[in-house]
Amino acid sequence: MEHITLLIGIVIVTALVFDFTNGFHDTANAMATTISTGALGPRIAVAMSAVLNLVGAFLSVEVAKTISGGIIDEDAGVRPEVIFAGLVGAILWNLLTWLAGLPSSSSHALFGGLIGATLVSVGMDGVNSDKIVMKVLIPAVAAPIVAGVAALVATRLTYRLARGRDPQDTAKGYRAGQIASAALVSLAHGTNDAQKTMGVITLALITGGVIAPDSDPPLWVIVSAGLAIALGTYLGGWRIIRTMGKGITDIQPPQGFAAQTGAATVILASSHIGFALSTTQVCSGSVMGAGVGRKGGVVRWSTAGRMVLAWVLTLPAAGLVAGGAALLADQGDWGVTAVAVLAVAACAGIWAASRRKPVDHTNVNDIDEAAALPAEPVGVVTAALQSVAPPPARAATASSSATPAGASAATGSTS
16 A cells, blocks of 8 residues: 555544534534523533544444445545545535525535535546435435424423423423433434545545545544544534524424434434435524424524525535635646645635634623514414414413513523
């Protein structure tokens, strides 16, 4: 086997940078509802999520195999430059959606980047279309729907089982359940998303002749990918946490518990099968399902619509950027250098833009007045669901709000 060249080293570092952005981009998946309901403090929540992401990275390599020997044909002439260009496209899309506070899919950004760069440099022969359909596109459509329906049913069942119980007692129990379910989501996230970077690095090592084709990720790859995503998770993607925790619906502890449990189940099942699905789409679908599952709950469909639009654009947008980067990187060493310089400049510009209105652990539960107003028109979906399960009577609402302690326990909100 050959030694690691400078170019492969650059690809490995870039892959770990993507893994880092994946970590802070997807922290909201596990911890947004837990933070928004006050079940855990923001700093404690992201620290716990980071540790469990690291642990989850060691539990399986099935998704890594899907990346390294699945969607891209490693024998079709794919070179390290192509992988580098694909990673640049994924990183830039991750940062742009983070700046906008949109929980888009880091996974699909990676897939789109790799596919776009491969199409430009190698052509259709370098892409396994059937595996893209079976292991990327179908799960992308099905997973958020399945998770949303599961969360809706679980939320309805949860409130039914708690009927007649003291709201203060149930709120405490559900907060404890939220912590446990958030831990499970973090563990599941590590088993799925950390492996994607492992797969990319393994693919780079295979195309560079460092390891044999069809090899499993080496131990040092598993460790470095796990540490990178854990560090990114600990820093916290506060903008996206704000959107998922406060911008989609007003989450109460029972809803948070139902949403996180449903999401963790879907993610763990997909990791076992080897489906490289989007954990962001699964968790967002669960939050929306939990929102419509509570009687009187209102989902802000305008925010949900922007999220879905970002999901649709992720694959082509990341692919377009990666395709341009691949076209430049194919020109030789100067092209690779130019791509690296342009990528660093773009990342610096996005970071500078984010400093104009910073969001961190101190203000993550604060939302803009426009988002806070409940006056958004009730959409067709919400109206239909509320006609089946009407909101609680005004008298019950008034009696529950008679004492501040009871109101606080009923809402589970600490903001």
